[in-house]
Amino acid sequence: MASNCTSSTQSRGRKRKSQQTQSTSSKTKKPTQEISDLTSDQSQYTSVKHISKNVKKDNAERLDYSFFDVPCEDLAEALLGQTIVRICDGKRLSGKIVETEAYLGSIDKAAHSYKGKKTDKNTAMFMPPGTAYVYNIYGMYCCINISSKGDGAAVLIRALQPLDNLETMDEFRTKGKDGNSFLKKEGVGLCNGPSKLCQSLNIKKDSINKLDMCTSDQIWLEKNDTVCKDAIVKCKRINIGYAEDWVDKPLRFYILGNKYVSVRDKPAENEMSTK
DNA sequence: CCTCAGATGCACT
DNA sequence: GTGCATCTGAGGA
Numbered sequence: 448m449a450s451n452c453t454s455s456t457q458s459r460g461r462k463r464k465s466q467q468t469q470s471t472s473s474k475t476k477k478p479t480q481e482i483s484d485l486t487s488d489q490s491q492y493t494s495v496k497h498i499s500k501n502v503k504k505d506n507a508e509r510l511d512y513s514f515f516d517v518p519c520e521d522l523a524e525a526l527l528g529q530t531i532v533r534i535c536d537g538k539r540l541s542g543k544i545v546e547t548e549a550y551l552g553s554i555d556k557a558a559h560s561y562k563g564k565k566t567d568k569n570t571a572m573f574m575p576p577g578t579a580y581v582y583n584i585y586g587m588y589c590c591i592n593i594s595s596k597g598d599g600a601a602v603l604i605r606a607l608q609p610l611d612n613l614e615t616m617d618e619f620r621t622k623g624k625d626g627n628s629f630l631k632k633e634g635v636g637l638c639n640g641p642s643k644l645c646q647s648l649n650i651k652k653d654s655i656n657k658l659d660m661c662t663s664d665q666i667w668l669e670k671n672d673t674v675c676k677d678a679i680v681k682c683k684r685i686n687i688g689y690a691e692d693w694v695d696k697p698l699r700f701y702i703l704g705n706k707y708v709s710v711r712d713k714p715a716e717n718e719m720s721t722k
Numbered sequence: 723c724c725t726c727a728g729a730t731g732c733a734c735t
Numbered sequence: 736g737t738g739c740a741t742c743t744g745a746g747g748a
Contacts, residue, residue: 559740566733583733584739584740586730586731587742588741590740685741686740
């Protein structure tokens with residue numbers, strides 16, 4: 448164990464130096480995207496600077512289209528360590544992404560877009576890279592994905608290490624129940640699952656599905672850690688038992704040793720320590 | 723640590 | 736009607 452790259456997390460409140468790589472590459476062309484069913488005018492927010500003060504992080508570099516416009520598996524890995532930000536009633540709710548899953552599109556039997564099937568529900572999977580795909584599941588829950596390069600390909604966000612305004616996130620999570628709080632456990636339990644993090648960040652299909660995360664003022668990503676390859680566990684995805692020969696493909700990624708991950712895969716971890 | 727059932731609503735055959 | 740890219744609490748090893 449003990450990967451010598453300490454990108455992962457548990458250092459108590461220690462500052463890490465964020466390398467300010469001035470992104471010179473934000474000029475990638477972006478296809479136009481239909482936003483006809485959005486009520487708010489998605490005006491042209493292109494950088495965090497335009498967001499109101501109380502939610503802006505100093506030195507935060509917003510991730511742009513060129514970050515998302517890569518193959519699905521690459522995006523799933525690149526997302527690890529980055530911060531997802533959700534603005535709710537003027538409050539900044541955020542977390543570091545620590546676990547993802549890639550859904551590759553028409554070839555992938557576990558993907559909602561398998562065989563290129565396009566429906567009202569999964570339209571966002573076919574929209575430009577950086578589009579949020581939110582769907583309802585099991586009646587009471589929802590999950591969020593981010594579309595990548597490749598038709599129908601998207602990355603499911605499975606777990607976050609909560610960062611800002613944990614009290615508010617805790618309220619969203621425990622609303623309607625009595626007394627439960629995850630604050631005493633350093634926020635473990637708040638966002639360690641795809642639907643838990645949607646509850647914590649108040650992400651719902653109605654408000655977030657099809658939003659362009661490159662330009663939205665409600666949800667976006669910021670550059671945070673770069674996680675070194677040695678600290679990324681690759682293993683099979685969760686709860687896709689119906690997907691036949693795709694069940695065992697190593698398309699789930701998480702940060703080794705991070706306690707905010709939803710489910711560990713010990714065999715996969717053992718495998719990497721003997722290499 | 724583990725497995726299990728129940729909650730709950732919508733998209734799709 | 737069926738089946739979910741889930742979560743929770745209860746009960747057992």
